[in-house]
Amino acid sequence: MDDRPINLYEYEALAKERMPKPEWDFVEGGATDEITISRTRQAFDSIMLRPRMLVDVDVRDLSTTVLGERIDFPLMMCPAGHHIRAHPDAELATVRAASAMDVGMILSSGSSVVMEEVASAATCKLWYQQYFYRDRGVTELMAHRADESGYSALCITLDASIRSKRERNLRNDYMLPASPNYDGLEVSPGGFAPSSDDAPPAFSGMVSPKATWDEFDWLASKTDLPLIAKGVMTGEDGRLAVENGVKAIIVSNHGGRSLDPTFATIEVLPEVVEAVDGKAEVYLDGGIRRGSDILKALALGARAVLIGRPMFWGLAVNGEEGLKHIIEILRDEFESTMGLCGKPDIASIDRSVIGTVSPLVSLPQFPS
Numbered sequence: 001m002d003d004r005p006i007n008l009y010e011y012e013a014l015a016k017e018r019m020p021k022p023e024w025d026f027v028e029g030g031a032t033d034e035i036t037i038s039r040t041r042q043a044f045d046s047i048m049l050r051p052r053m054l055v056d057v058d059v060r061d062l063s064t065t066v067l068g069e070r071i072d073f074p075l076m077m078c079p080a081g082h083h084i085r086a087h088p089d090a091e092l093a094t095v096r097a098a099s100a101m102d103v104g105m106i107l108s109s110g111s112s113v114v115m116e117e118v119a120s121a122a123t124c125k126l127w128y129q130q131y132f133y134r135d136r137g138v139t140e141l142m143a144h145r146a147d148e149s150g151y152s153a154l155c156i157t158l159d160a161s162i163r164s165k166r167e168r169n170l171r172n173d174y175m176l177p178a179s180p181n182y183d184g185l186e187v188s189p190g191g192f193a194p195s196s197d198d199a200p201p202a203f204s205g206m207v208s209p210k211a212t213w214d215e216f217d218w219l220a221s222k223t224d225l226p227l228i229a230k231g232v233m234t235g236e237d238g239r240l241a242v243e244n245g246v247k248a249i250i251v252s253n254h255g256g257r258s259l260d261p262t263f264a265t266i267e268v269l270p271e272v273v274e275a276v277d278g279k280a281e282v283y284l285d286g287g288i289r290r291g292s293d294i295l296k297a298l299a300l301g302a303r304a305v306l307i308g309r310p311m312f313w314g315l316a317v318n319g320e321e322g323l324k325h326i327i328e329i330l331r332d333e334f335e336s337t338m339g340l341c342g343k344p345d346i347a348s349i350d351r352s353v354i355g356t357v358s359p360l361v362s363l364p365q366f367p368s
């Protein structure tokens with residue numbers, strides 16, 4: 001008998017038992033009152049679906065493309081630091097799971113395994129996440145290393161240049177390890193050495209709070225990799241991203257780990273999609289826990305979604321196999337939700353499948 005968990009919440013509960021409390025709190029927690037985190041599930045759960053009958057859904061095609069690259073279904077792995085906190089194989093387990101399931105992965109610049117080694121283990125779509133550093137030389141160097149080692153896009157995280165207050169980490173006196181990606185780099189005093197909390201002063205000091213949208217133009221002059229903006233939460237910024245040559249946008253609030261309180265990403269997705277007006281691909285992360293969440297995000301204009309914390313749950317419970325199973329569960333749930341809604345393929349998922357929503361999610365009128 002298969003005694004594995006049957007959904008992501010069961011994985012979450014098991015992972016909590018297995019991970020040391022400070023690591024668990026680091027992964028699970030958010031900033032200040034964690035209002036953003038609880039609002040995220042409320043928002044998803046407030047959206048009801050409108051199923052259509054007698055559509056031929058015998059064959060369901062879940063595949064799609066992100067920046068022109070095919071993935072088996074619209075899911076990617078979020079950039080998230082230090083997978084070793086969940087499993088000794090760390091990002092190597094993650095990249096093997098993503099490759100086996102043919103979904104995308106964005107490696108965090110805070111990975112436990114050096115970026116070149118992760119790239120050489122990948123057969124999946126693999127992108128690299130970094131920041132606009134105060135030292136443009138570091139920004140450029142990391143972009144070149146990503147390009148040379150085979151990453152096919154560069155994701156710039158915009159919402160982590162200011163240190164947020166994560167009280168669980170403060171209580172645990174949590175020490176963030178250094179990433180080997182920064183080994184040997186000549187950086188300012190303190191550099192990327194281990195330090196307390198998630199966005200330690202030394203690290204925050206390296207990420208530029210001075211950067212403005214034209215930094216994308218500058219970076220585009222230094223690399224041929226397509227640039228992705230992660231952390232967009234408003235239509236205004238969606239428009240600016242497009243104007244500054246960004247090829248894709250991740251609607252993200254860093255899983256409620258940066259600004260708190262702010263909106264759930266699913267609430268602001270329609271606003272960003274409208275502002276971007278098809279000129280860039282739009283993805284969403286934050287609170288994806290069910291296949292139906294994927295369908296909701298796609299119906300509201302996302303091309304794909306990403307998962308963050310669930311990666312750690314899968315890894316903590318059973319390494320590569322655990323994460324593969326997490327992805328499989330999401331794929332199966334997504335596939336059956338598509339079928340039950342009368343949607344045989346990705347192109348058929350549109351806003352008409354979105355029904356009742358709570359006042360949390362305000363949407364333009366549904367088609368009559």
Ligand SMILES: Cc1cc2nc3c(=O)[nH]c(=O)nc-3n(C[C@H](O)[C@H](O)[C@H](O)COP(=O)(O)O)c2cc1C
Nearest residue numbers: 027078079080081108157254255286287307308309
């Ligand atoms: C433990 C952990 C570490 C993270 N590290 C990074 C990071 O290094 N870079 C980044 O852009 N986002 C990071 N994030 C944010 C995720 O990319 C993502 O926005 C968020 O986790 C999505 O929400 P979810 O966890 O509810 O799926 C991290 C998230 C977690 C949980």
